[in-house]
Amino acid sequence: MSEARRGPVLVVDDDADVRFGLVEILADEGFEVASAVHGAEALELLRAGLQPALILLDLRMPVMDGEAFCERWREDEALARLPVVIISADANAVERARRCGATGILEKPVDLDVLLNTVEKYARRT
């Protein structure tokens, strides 16, 4: 838990039900939570000064998908330090996450305990 940092968990998912569900669960578990509808919105938040402890990133999204976001994330030295865990329903999610250079991968539908264990590694509860 030494790596766990302060700061919100940024949930990036275009599906409102998924996004709201994650935000609600994590908030209920005592995590600070922020959300974005797609990669571009997430980038905006980060450039606006958001310092998340962890980014939970969907892959399939309009405007800017997860892979496009990862490219920017890797290119930007400041951002690259942030852990990114892919959370996806894609059949090839593991492979795609690896190619993106993501820190971790959670396959939808994700188990609540697994989700919490993962988030706890990077983020501290408030």
Added chain:
Amino acid sequence: MNEPLDCRAVLDGIADAVIATDAQARIVYLNDAAQRLLGWSGHELLGAPVSALVLPRQRGQARAAFNALLETGPPELAVNLCAMHHDGHDLLLEVRLSRVRAADQVLVVGVLRESGGALTQLSSTRCAMAAHAAVTQALIEARSVESALPDVLQAITTTLGWTAAVFWAARDEDGEPNTLEPLATWSLPGIDLGRWLRETLDARPAPGECLAGIAWQERSLQWTSDVTREPRYRRASAAQANSLRSVLAFPVLGPGQGVVGVLEFLSTRAEQPDLALSQTMAALGFQLAQFVERMRHADQLRDSQEWFVTTLRSIGDAVIATDDQGQVVLVNPVAEALTGWTQDEARGHHLDEVFRIVDETTRLPIESPVARVLREHQVVTLANHTVLLARDGHEHVIEDSAAPILGDDQRFRGVVLCFRDSTDKARIETERRALLEREQAARADAEQQREHFRELLVQAPLAISLHDASDLRYTFVNPRGLQLVEGREVLGLRPEEAFPELPAHISDGLRRAAQGHTTSASEVHMRLRSERDGTATDRYFDIVAQPLRDSRGQVESVMIVALEVTDRALARQRIQKAERQARLLADAVPVIAWTCDADGNTDSFNALWFEYTDSPPGTLEPDACNLHVHPDDLPSYLERWTHALATGQPFRHELRLLRARDRAYRWHLTRVVPLHDEHGHVSRWVGSATDFDDRKRAEEHMRFLAEASAVLGSSLSYQDTLKSVARLAVPRLADWCSIHLVGIDGDNPGTPHQLVVAHRDPEKVRFAELLDEKYPPDPAAQYGVPNVLRTGKPEIMPDIPEGLFEATAVDDEHLRIMRELNIRSGMCLPLVARHRILGAITLVTSESGRRYDEADVAAAQELAERAAHAIDNARLYHEANEAIRIRDDFLSLASHELKTPLTPLHLHIQALQRSARGLGRELSSERMSEKLDTISRQVTRLENLVDSLLDISRITGRQLHVSCDEADLAELARATAERLTHELERSGSTLDLVTPPTLVGCWDVARLDQILSNLLGNAIKFGAGRPIDLSISRHGELARIVVRDRGIGIATEDQARIFDRFERAVSTRHYGGLGLGLWIVRQVVEALDGRIQVESELGQGSTFTVDLPLDARRATGHPAASDTPPEARS
């Protein structure tokens, strides 16, 4: 001038002797080798029965073999036969006989090989006959035995194959056989018999001594095949020194069975005698003996003639002759009458006993004048008044005289005494009687001569007739002649009367003979009717008409000699017919044939050549090769010829010959074979050329098609493989090849485009591509690619029709270019697979001058078919791949879309579970309710997804059921908007809903909801949070639904396919959903007999418009109508 093709040249060139006979065993052909082997020339044997060549004792065997072969026996037989060489010696032959069926007849072909040297048995009739003939000839020409013998010996020796011969004359002494004296010898020229000959000439064998003596004594043929082992042969060592081995001695028996002499023959070979030889020798001996006897008589006659001449001096008188001792040897009839002694009584008595004379007056014996002649050898003149005392006591007053008889050598041989009854009466009577006897003798002599002549005519083996010189009436016909006329009465008739069939020129010839000219004609044809059975047969005769003259040289009669040669003539005709057949065959066989001299200069062609090259029959073009052989094939052919002429070796070569009829070069297999003369030198060449163009090209086509198939199968990139195939077709199938393809877009044929054009010359390819750009094919054109693509029927033009270019050219420039292409022949074939026209392949010839025929068309069609299948396969493969890809994408998408609502579902349920178990934070009831709402929503979402998937299977399985109920579309629209409020909120879009108060129709409510939900859902999804319009309106009998968003829009090129299954304009990565929405909408709209269309601009949003009939039941032919029971419609 062209010579007739020598079809038998090859047979003549065979080293083995070959004889062919017809089914009647008559010789119809024999080659040079056979003529050399047998020594007979062709014209001597052609038409002759083959048995004439076989020894008589083997003819039965030969006939059996021949018959076995002609019947059902094996087609081949091998026999050993002894044949007769022309010069008389025998040949032991191995004969392989085979049966050949040629045209309508059966031939027997024999191949002869000599199995050894000349045979030892000199037994053939042929030899015997030759010997007889030679001996007869020698005897006829001989004047004496002594002069005849050497010729006779030579004749027998040479004809029977001996080396040397001796004639031993038998000498008697005192009536007993005494010694044999060598009267004549003969030996083959060039052989010096030296010592043997000397010993022979010195020998005088007694009866029983030596072989000759034994033959003499035993009166039988004596024989030894090896003199060294024959103690009875005295001169053995001398004979051995001259290599003489066999000896044959046989007696020459005279007519009275007295032995005239012995013939002895010797040979350097070890000969073996047989019965036939014995018979021959006996006959020859008899012939010789007769001659010797005749000569002896002739000698005696000559002697007696001398007597006679002397006696004549005192003709009419009584004559008595004595020998030099005074013994009576002759008493003539007058003397017999006067003396009373017959000659036989008087012979051997002394004259004084027979001729007793006394003086007329004194009655005293007086000296006979003969005594004085004997004493003085001088003529003693008549004494007067002498009285002859006859034996019977009569007395005759006679006048007598005597004279000496002197031979040619003036030797005194005897005395002739003449005397006469001096009374006149007696003398006259005597003279008359003598004259009478002379006349009778002369008459008898003439009769005898005539008899001889008649015998000759009667026995001659020829038909002979005699004719009166004045009117040619038959005066005599010999038996052979009677046989020939077959019972006709001819005597007294003129030839024309006897034989109305007689050709005019023969009648003329007979008249000329009557005028003194010998005339002859050979193989005169007459169709003779037999007087016996009335049958008419064709017969042939050699005829000679010879004038016969009397002593004054006047033509007295005409002799006609006729020899029937029907067999020979018919055989010759058969041969000629066979030769005609052979020539016919040579001309009829589907092979060009020619002959060349030893230097390779062509001197004849068969008929097919002239037909093939369309040159005047019989001509010889000096540059035939250059004119008719393909220029590419000529050098190698000439090279082969040069080599063949240098080495004498045959060769084969494949080349193309120009066929005049269609100016097409066709492949021929040529074979050139040398023929050799008897010295083994090449005398001629025989060439043949077999047209195997069809086969050759079929092979080439097969090879080409195989390669083309390999290329077509090498890759699924059919455009590349078709280009390769087009290049492969040049120049093997065409000088130009182009392929056009029709773009396939659904069921609508697209515009054809030229995929490839191929030619040897890249410059020309570029030119053709420019031409295609400048003058693209007119889709409505009546010729060429557009026509073929339109009709699906091939266009084949072996020759380009007159006026085609003029009819198809766009302008003068186009026409000029088309003409410059110099197109000779062409075809355009559709590429058709599964009844779809995929394109066309065009094959054209120009510079090669090639003209397409059926085989080419077949090959091209095969190519087109294979190319079409390749295209079809490739396209099917791509379609299948695409379908698989889409399916995989869909499955991936479906899985994603199902998992997505499961995520919140799962999380909320687990959160509730944790709360229930007292783990984590406690949830307020409000929170709990929210979670349950979310859970419920996710379940609904999953339900919708599952429904969509079920719809797909229903639609694709044609099981989309549409019900029909009264419903208000306006109300339905409002309800849907209400249901989606939450979604709208989250998307940020607002909805502007415009509806009439009500719009009632007969619809399937669930399906209408599906339409509205999907369109609105799409607008929310792709509306980019901007306002959305939904309007419902009525247009006549149609209800219209318009959904407009102001979102990302759809590109024009994508608008057509967004209604397809699994299709969407945007990447599946970016937008959730199965991509089934619009497809399901379209299917449902169409099921309701409505229409859906879209207007959109990228970035500006999309407007979907759906028109639906107010009453779905009015629509016809859609599933809803058919599902509705008939009574429910009204």
